[in-house]
Amino acid sequence: MTSPGRHPERRRVAVTGIGVVTPVGTGREHFWRALLAGESGIAPVSSFDTSRFKVHLGAEVRGFDPAPWCRRLEPESLGRASQMAVAAARLALADAGLDAADPEAERAGVAMGTTSGEPLEVERFDDALLGGGRDTIDGALATRYPCHRIPGQVAAELGWAGVNVMLPNACAAGNYAVAFARDALATGRAEVMLAGGADAFSRITYTGFARLGAITTDRCAPFDRERKGMVPGEGAGVLVLEPLDAARARGARVYAEVVGYGLSCDAHHMTASHPEGEGPARAMAQALADAGLAPEAVDYISAHGTGTPTNDRLETLAVKRAFGEAAAGVPMSSVKSMLGHTMGAASALEAAVCCLAIAEGWVPPTMNYENPDPDCDLDYVPNRARQVAVKVAMNNAYAFGGANASVLFAAAEG
């Protein structure tokens, strides 16, 4: 089989803009400064009452005001995930030095991912049903809840009429969206794409992870021997992707090039990873083959790194399986130690981390790391950001349902 990523007729694809709405801050500069400083967005949940839970930590985006970002749409007509996606999209475009009206509308597209879409609309439905009965229910579940509204609202806000897709592949969704956007540009189906992910904090997601026993009671400490779990979060991350030639022609700052990706499925269990990390390893190997790179070429891995005992152990195993001896030499950190697990936004935000690592020459730390774990014996960049010349970065993400996605970014050379 030929390497899809290196087909001679394909255009090279660059990342030229980054927009984020996160528990540690809004906008690329805040986000990056906070991550390098090891700041945490994790705190007791404020958006609903957790007194009936045994866990109380969450990673919420506090004080978010959608109004400044909605110039065409009425902000209150959008669900919360859509609002954050629109804000991240506007921020990403501004970061890329683009106006929404710059690209030809019909050649400008949006690819987004999510885990739950607009779960707050389901909560409103249930609150109304249990509180006031059927007669108090409106049509919002049919109009505001469906997850395709997230990329739809972004495109409507920008007036963009090109390909529009929602890939709701749970916690790997952002990577799927970046891969989709990369192909849409590489094959000439679009001239500019926004790609990312968004999710809103919800009692539904919180209840589920609490029931699975996955939420930590104190700190989120990925790869630490005493790690107790993850912290549900929310946010949005959006990248601007465009053909490398076009980016250079307009003098845009190029953070990185998207050089390959790999997608696989464990087909093993809905919420548990394959015990040998088989699926994730296959996704990583495919991404490397797609980019025509050897494992030794990778300078940084942005880990899925949720902080649950199982994920971090199996992810370590999978990296060793895919990278062989090279695994030990690659810094691999989890920003979920600071951002919590922002669900459908997570791999989009981590894709932004990869791009910034390449552009800035720094990698963010895994915070709260104190106790080495014999099962997790790689270089997790503990507690302190590190200056690293990153030419190639890999972004790993794993989802409920067994979907795995690895995306490779590289410094745009040649």
Next chain:
Amino acid sequence: MRRSGRLSGQHTVVVTGLGVLSPLGDSPAELHRALCDGTDASGRVEGFPVDGLPVERAVELRGFDPARYLGDGNFRPLDRTGQLAACAARLALTDAGLRTEEPGAEDDAKREIALVVGSMFGSVRTIAEFDRRGLEAGPLYVKPFDFANSVINAAAGQTAIWHHLRGPNSTVSAGTASGVQAIGLAADMVAEGRAEVALAGGAEELCFESLLSFARAGFLASGEGGARPFDAKRGGFLLGEGAAFLVLESAESAAARGARVLATVLGQGAAFDPSQGRDGASGGRAVARAVTLALADAALVPRAVSAVSASANGHRHADRREACGLAMALGEHAGRVPVTAPKGVLGECLGASGALQAVALVAAMGEGRFPGVRGFEGAEDGFPLAAVRAEPARVDLQVGLVDGVGLDGPCCALLLGRGAVEARA
């Protein structure tokens, strides 16, 4: 094997299997016959209490038993959407002569088959019931199974587990265009060599939550008349449910294993209406652009299209947008080409609709008869699709267009050719 005219793709993508679960039958041939006959499968919903709901009718899949398709097994971890998907997937794999569940040297699971599932809601019933259980009984009393199924990609995960589908795994949501977009994405994966074989389609269940909210949003047809796509007196749609999958495969892979080739994926197009359905002209342009892009992708002119499977469901404005968009893209040919609107029979199956349309279209190839539009008596003035009829048409179906139009923006189009269409180098 590279096709001329295509922007993308190194492999020709062919269809080697079909699977369908619908209230009109669980085989493509039965579905084709029911669509030609204009069978009315709608009725008062029996699957959940509808007393006092503003709309009580739907096109419901009754008596669905997953054991009939999957044999013995524990179906409890799968919700209804997951069961529908897993069963339709089995039918498609079997139809294609692929066996993924038996271990051994010939295990087709080694092929790392891709799975792309179109779905609008995942299961909104599962997520809402999970939430209500947490509210009423307390967060400690919810079931982990139900949480696993509350993610929108749950059916894709469950189906992959059941059939050992280890390739790329994605759900696609584009409202009522989801199924068409899912087939398009899967075709890209095969064309680009990311999978030799892909299972592509969609699944959606009918549930209390969607019926009530669609009714309250004013989308549903009330009264006994049902949905009447494209008809001047249309007043909304009925909800339906079902699942359908196509096995897509590279022509090389199909030839190597001697698979029967039912159809060839010729091209696809996608566009978006940034007015999200509010501006009819903008919506029509998006429909037209998706179709025009699909024609360009296939290097075909409009008159090459033998028949159209429209997305029309009886919605006042969406049907009009689609008709105008098709007329823009197909020009004079729009007045001659036979058009069917399967949702007049199947109801609006949301994320499954496009896949059901595609399966029905392939089933019509070689049959000589192409379904009409159930309940169609006449269109409003200026309606551009002059060949729309209630009755089936005689068609030599060589190239079919499957159209997917969302209620709020997404537009996707897919062109399928009958049998193995040779590369025109």
